[in-house]
Amino acid sequence: MAVFVGALGAAIPGSGTTNPPCQPDPGRGAADIPPSYLALYVKAGKRYGIGWNILAAVGKVESDHGRGHGPGIASGTNQAGAAGPMQFISETWATFGVDGDHDGRKSVFDPADAIPAAASYLKHGGAPEKIRAALFQYNHSTAYVEKVLRQARVYSETRTPEPASPGGRGCTGASPFSTVAPPGQAAAKAIAYAHAQLGKPYRWGALGPNAFDCSGLTFAAYRAAGITIPRVSGDQWRHEPHIPRGQGQPGDLVFFNSGPGTSTTSPGHVGLVIGHDKMIAAPHTGTVVQIQPYSRNTLLGFARPRPHR
Numbered sequence: 001m002a003v004f005v006g007a008l009g010a011a012i013p014g015s016g017t018t019n020p021p022c023q024p025d026p027g028r029g030a031a032d033i034p035p036s037y038l039a040l041y042v043k044a045g046k047r048y049g050i051g052w053n054i055l056a057a058v059g060k061v062e063s064d065h066g067r068g069h070g071p072g073i074a075s076g077t078n079q080a081g082a083a084g085p086m087q088f089i090s091e092t093w094a095t096f097g098v099d100g101d102h103d104g105r106k107s108v109f110d111p112a113d114a115i116p117a118a119a120s121y122l123k124h125g126g127a128p129e130k131i132r133a134a135l136f137q138y139n140h141s142t143a144y145v146e147k148v149l150r151q152a153r154v155y156s157e158t159r160t161p162e163p164a165s166p167g168g169r170g171c172t173g174a175s176p177f178s179t180v181a182p183p184g185q186a187a188a189k190a191i192a193y194a195h196a197q198l199g200k201p202y203r204w205g206a207l208g209p210n211a212f213d214c215s216g217l218t219f220a221a222y223r224a225a226g227i228t229i230p231r232v233s234g235d236q237w238r239h240e241p242h243i244p245r246g247q248g249q250p251g252d253l254v255f256f257n258s259g260p261g262t263s264t265t266s267p268g269h270v271g272l273v274i275g276h277d278k279m280i281a282a283p284h285t286g287t288v289v290q291i292q293p294y295s296r297n298t299l300l301g302f303a304r305p306r307p308h309r
Contacts, residue, residue, distance in 0.1 A: 033060075044100070044115045049128065050122055053152045053155035056151075057154075058122075058138070061147055062085065065085075072084075083109065084110075086114040088114065088117065092121065096120050098117040101113065126188055132149075188250075190224065190227075191251055191274055193220065194217060194289070195274075198280065198290060199289060201288050203285075214269050214270050216282070218253055219236075222305050227307055229253075234267060237300070240306070245302065248273055249304075251273065254273050255300040255302070256269040256299055256300055273294070278294065
């Protein structure tokens with residue numbers, strides 16, 4: 001798998017963001033973070049369940065939040081082939097690049113795209129539960145890992161941004177690594193397994209390893225993660241806890257009322273959520289395992305597999 005290359009001390013400028021979320025008290029660590037970057041760290045942290053201070057620490061080490069002058073920041077690449085404020089190499093960006101500001105393009109040089117992409121990649125690497133492993137994947141250096149974590153702790157001494165309450169802005173004490181409950185390691189393993197199956201053909205009733213149907217893919221992905229879920233989509237829907245729309249996370253199953261003989265109690269199609277309103281799925285005969293958007297009029301709902309005794 002392509003990896004991040006962490007180039008210490010490089011950066012690009014950011015652009016303004018209106019109405020940012022409740023931000024840390026800048027009196028202690030966060031005073032050095034430009035407001036536009038801080039808003040992006042907060043937003044991406046909440047979306048991916050990773051502490052904003054971890055993302056800010058990566059941004060500090062990699063780019064000084066857009067104020068560095070190293071090569072490969074505003075354009076081109078550095079000597080390691082990395083580019084942008086979060087220092088992606090091209091192969092990693094091709095997989096994890098995000099159109100964070102929904103302007104129709106994914107720019108490695110735009111912090112609005114690069115910061116959520118970094119959060120997505122750290123999540124893929126096991127953050128926040130295995131934050132050290134995720135950071136080591138980001139840059140294969142134990143010194144780098146320790147440097148980022150030290151900076152994250154400095155930032156965590158400020159206040160963790162929280163959604164505004166009716167009576168005013170609510171901020172609570174920070175955890176060094178996480179602000180919201182993330183999906184577990186099993187979800188990350190299931191996603192990694194599903195990614196490895198991309199391009200394999202659909203075949204009805206297939207559980208792999210050379211072909212899959214839709215529920216065969218989700219069944220095999222969670223089996224690889226050490227969790228047994230029912231084999232077919234209808235049973236998966238009925239057996240696993242349902243998640244309200246808008247609260248889905250990577251690793252959740254997403255169900256659709258589509259296909260012959262299906263209903264709201266027995267959905268005929270299922271995919272594995274990977275974030276950014278996308279899923280990995282084996283759609284139907286004649287197609288292959290692929291990444292697709294899951295927003296469609298047949299969307300039924302979400303469920304979150306969990307270990308069963």
